[in-house]
Amino acid sequence: MLERGEVANSWRRERWDSLRLLTPNWQSRLPGLRYEGPDPDGYMTMQEVTELVERLAKVSGAPVRTGTNVTSVRRADDGYHVATNRGKIRCRAVVIASGACNQPAVPAFSGAVPESVEQLTPFGYRHPGQLPDGGVLVVGASATGVQLAAELHRSGRPVTLSVGEHVRLPRTYRGRDVLWWMDASGVWDQRYDEVEDLTRARGLPSPQLVGTPERTTLDLNALTSMGVEMVGRWAAVRDGRALFSGGLRNVFSLADLKMRRLLDTFDEWALTSGRDAEFEPPERPVPTPVPQASRLQLDLGSGEVRTIVWATGFRPDYEWLDVPVVDAKGQLRHEGGVVDSPGLYALGLPVLRRRKSTFMCGIEDDAREVIEHLAQYLDTGR
Numbered sequence: 001m002l003e004r005g006e007v008a009n010s011w012r013r014e015r016w017d018s019l020r021l022l023t024p025n026w027q028s029r030l031p032g033l034r035y036e037g038p039d040p041d042g043y044m045t046m047q048e049v050t051e052l053v054e055r056l057a058k059v060s061g062a063p064v065r066t067g068t069n070v071t072s073v074r075r076a077d078d079g080y081h082v083a084t085n086r087g088k089i090r091c092r093a094v095v096i097a098s099g100a101c102n103q104p105a106v107p108a109f110s111g112a113v114p115e116s117v118e119q120l121t122p123f124g125y126r127h128p129g130q131l132p133d134g135g136v137l138v139v140g141a142s143a144t145g146v147q148l149a150a151e152l153h154r155s156g157r158p159v160t161l162s163v164g165e166h167v168r169l170p171r172t173y174r175g176r177d178v179l180w181w182m183d184a185s186g187v188w189d190q191r192y193d194e195v196e197d198l199t200r201a202r203g204l205p206s207p208q209l210v211g212t213p214e215r216t217t218l219d220l221n222a223l224t225s226m227g228v229e230m231v232g233r234w235a236a237v238r239d240g241r242a243l244f245s246g247g248l249r250n251v252f253s254l255a256d257l258k259m260r261r262l263l264d265t266f267d268e269w270a271l272t273s274g275r276d277a278e279f280e281p282p283e284r285p286v287p288t289p290v291p292q293a294s295r296l297q298l299d300l301g302s303g304e305v306r307t308i309v310w311a312t313g314f315r316p317d318y319e320w321l322d323v324p325v326v327d328a329k330g331q332l333r334h335e336g337g338v339v340d341s342p343g344l345y346a347l348g349l350p351v352l353r354r355r356k357s358t359f360m361c362g363i364e365d366d367a368r369e370v371i372e373h374l375a376q377y378l379d380t381g382r
């Protein structure tokens with residue numbers, strides 16, 4: 001196992017200080033390791049996740065070579081040539097487990113933002129004290145965007161949130177964590193070959209969730225009542241002005257509709273499994289109200305906004321992969337983790353084999369099936 005940094009590198013280096021997992025502790029299980037502490041419904045801090053992954057490395061006895069950066073993987077007659085900063089390796093098979101979120105995805109028009117405005121990505125952001133005083137424009141309203149918008153607003157800065165397509169979820173539903181419902185109802189186990197539109201499912205943004213001891217719901221309604229201003233999706237920069245789309249009504253109603261459908265699925269499962277009486281009665285969160293008039297532009301040179309935080313998602317980095325298996329959008333071509341080159345495999349990508357594939361608790365089931373294929377390949381060459 002080659003790791004360019006330390007064990008749990010992404011949790012140590014690429015997350016902000018206040019972040020907690022959005023999956024509850026009982027769900028943050030790794031092969032052979034289950035949460036046994038006093039707060040199964042709580043959410044781990046980054047320090048706690050790092051310790052968990054370190055413990056797994058130790059108890060599993062995994063042969064991890066830290067500080068080993070893979071700079072190239074090339075196909076050879078009998079397998080692959082792997083080049084690293086610590087020498088070369090030849091192997092018959094390679095599993096790409098380098099993560100789905102190696103780089104923040106920032107739109108190209110960020111280059112047209114005036115220099116007087118600071119720009120940050122979630123990889124550079126640690127805490128509000130880093131930012132100059134004054135207004136902040138947070139771009140993107142998925143898990144990262146809503147969490148940073150709330151934190152920056154609490155620090156006393158006026159916050160504007162640019163909202164595109166998003167996934168709205170209540171933190172708890174009928175007395176249970178919403179991710180408990182995803183697990184129990186089987187939604188998370190839905191397989192990649194049963195999903196109607198796989199490309200769309202793989203590109204879905206992360207749900208608007210935050211892990212707090214109070215189990216708070218952090219949707220757009222919560223942010224609006226805090227005083228965060230909503231604007232539409234940021235479409236372009238023209239003459240130093242940010243231009244936002246006017247389609248907030250559609251974006252809000254689509255997210256509300258999808259949330260209601262998902263809650264319907266949970267209710268249906270509760271009834272058909274005979275467990276309905278165990279839970280509080282069904283409820284529906286109030287729809288997201290559309291602001292009377294959302295601003296369509298913002299003068300970036302006016303001093304109103306001093307910092308832009310790009311919470312516009314992440315993408316994988318395959319710069320080091322010299323095998324032609326990456327598509328024009330920068331995504332790996334694979335069938336359930338079996339990459340389009342003999343002996344090459346992947347794990348930890350969105351809906352790799354199941355809807356839960358990118359969550360820590362989802363990788364184990366995928367790994368079992370992918371490794372079964374790999375073992376057969378090593379045995380038979382097919």
Ligand SMILES: Cc1cc2nc3c(=O)[nH]c(=O)nc-3n(C[C@H](O)[C@H](O)[C@H](O)COP(=O)(O)OP(=O)(O)OC[C@H]3O[C@@H](n4cnc5c(N)ncnc54)[C@H](O)[C@@H]3O)c2cc1C
Pocket residue numbers: 002003004005006008009010011015020021022023068069070071097098099100101102144314320347348349358359360361
């Ligand atoms: C902001 C954020 C919040 C998240 N919250 C949750 C959550 O609450 N619950 C949850 O279950 N999941 C969460 N996730 C998803 C989480 O990242 C995955 O569950 C988990 O980290 C995936 O593990 P992984 O090992 O596949 O990828 P990663 O954790 O990304 O690990 C990949 C490793 O590969 C190393 N690497 C990359 N390229 C190279 C190279 N060329 N050479 C050598 N090493 C390399 C990296 O240094 C890194 O350590 C979150 C993700 C993000 C970005």
